[in-house]
Amino acid sequence: MRNGQPHPGDPQAEDSGDFAGELDGFDRLWTPHRWVYIQGDHKPADSSAGECPFCAAPDKTDEKALIVHRGRTCFVLMNLFPYNSGHMLVCPYRHVADYTDLTDEERIELGELTATAMRVERETAGAQGFNLGMNQGQVAGAGIAAHLHQHVVPRWGGDSNFLPIVARSRALPELLGDARQRLAKAWPQGDDK
Numbered sequence: 001m002r003n004g005q006p007h008p009g010d011p012q013a014e015d016s017g018d019f020a021g022e023l024d025g026f027d028r029l030w031t032p033h034r035w036v037y038i039q040g041d042h043k044p045a046d047s048s049a050g051e052c053p054f055c056a057a058p059d060k061t062d063e064k065a066l067i068v069h070r071g072r073t074c075f076v077l078m079n080l081f082p083y084n085s086g087h088m089l090v091c092p093y094r095h096v097a098d099y100t101d102l103t104d105e106e107r108i109e110l111g112e113l114t115a116t117a118m119r120v121e122r123e124t125a126g127a128q129g130f131n132l133g134m135n136q137g138q139v140a141g142a143g144i145a146a147h148l149h150q151h152v153v154p155r156w157g158g159d160s161n162f163l164p165i166v167a168r169s170r171a172l173p174e175l176l177g178d179a180r181q182r183l184a185k186a187w188p189q190g191d192d193k
């Protein structure tokens, strides 16, 4: 639109009234770039350990793999596809799918690292709440079902808006590399937790 006149090639806003559908109170924000995630381009071709990003991560540098902390049997890394700022994953090093597959030592450390991740997130970013959990199996929503991972999602009052509901999008104020650095720096030293 130039000088108030439509110009060939200019993007045109379409009147929603011209299309079928049920009008509601929401605006739609279209995010085609999300197809990379939704179509699963980042997911391993199969569920073997050789294709698994959680198996590959520990062989890389902390910065490259976004690793916050390396424990004895489990490690903590930033989720590449975060639901919220500071979204961490706690994974066993072993390529196991199910919570019942963990050894006692792994299960204990998974819990300890989860608790430490919460403490560090509270101390460094004032998280007011958390969503914790594991999706067991693809039907339950696990993105990489073959390798167990515990989500640690910090929450703040007002951190959610209409975007996730209408556009499957998240507004994320902190870059992943910065979040990794913030959390790794504050992670308690001197023990393996």
Ligand SMILES: [Zn+2]
Binding pocket: 048, 049, 052, 053, 054, 055, 056, 094, 095, 096, 146, 147
């Ligand atoms: Zn794996």
